[in-house]
Ligand SMILES: Nc1ncnc2c1ncn2[C@@H]1O[C@H](COP(=O)(O)OP(=O)(O)OP(=O)(O)O)[C@@H](O)[C@H]1O
């Protein structure tokens with residue numbers, strides 16, 4: 001069937017929507033390594049020291065996931081290798097990587113993307129990008145409660161998050177590995193509103209039909225009610 005990749009800033013709702021979508025379409029969810037990621041807390045405690053190591057860690061896990069997803073041809077990924085350079089470029093731009101690290105990273109990324117070109121299925125079928133404003137992003141980060149992501153943990157995080165949002169717009173516009181669509185993550189509360197969840201799923205199903213990945217008469221009778 002289809003390989004769908006999600007994208008969007010921190011706390012946009014990618015993991016949440018991945019679960020909902022995979023369940024709805026009857027496909028397999030792939031989640032980013034976060035709670036079991038040993039480098040992430042080190043990075044937030046000392047970003048200058050750990051930016052490169054964290055990126056190599058994520059690049060490796062993302063490469064693994066996309067390769068598996070493209071082989072099995074029936075998956076939803078909560079964040080993919082296509083966003084990797086966005087994060088590293090931003091960290092490099094604020095001085096958290098040396099020229100040698102930047103050059104090594106891009107060479108490695110280039111090599112890995114070359115491997116994907118050799119896969120029987122080279123690209124995902126759809127990118128679903130969740131847009132959120134700064135205020136929504138912060139609310140969600142607070143709601144989820146990872147200590148090292150909170151503004152109170154490090155006063156420079158406000159600038160970091162605002163900058164991240166600025167990097168996403170051109171990244172999304174330039175992304176051309178597959179058809180793509182945007183979800184309004186500020187307006188659509190697909191976590192607690194059944195109506196909003198239905199709207200989001202309808203938008204994605206319509207797009208999958210438009211790009212020929214679902215038959216026009218496809219209809220899903222799965223229960224999408226919010227669990228109590
Ligand atoms: N549309 C939404 N409406 C309301 N709450 C939401 C929505 N999307 C996500 N949330 C809540 O926001 C928090 C972050 O969501 P989630 O972990 O899915 O984000 P994410 O994009 O995967 O984050 P990250 O980039 O850090 O992995 C969770 O507590 C989730 O329940």
Ligand SMILES: Nc1nc(=O)c2ncn([C@H]3C[C@H](O)[C@@H](CO)O3)c2[nH]1
Pocket residue numbers: 010032034040043051054055058083084087088091149
């Ligand atoms: N530096 C850096 N590079 C990445 O590629 C990357 N991808 C995710 N993250 C951070 C954001 C959330 O805190 C948390 C979960 O998304 O991990 C990243 N940080």
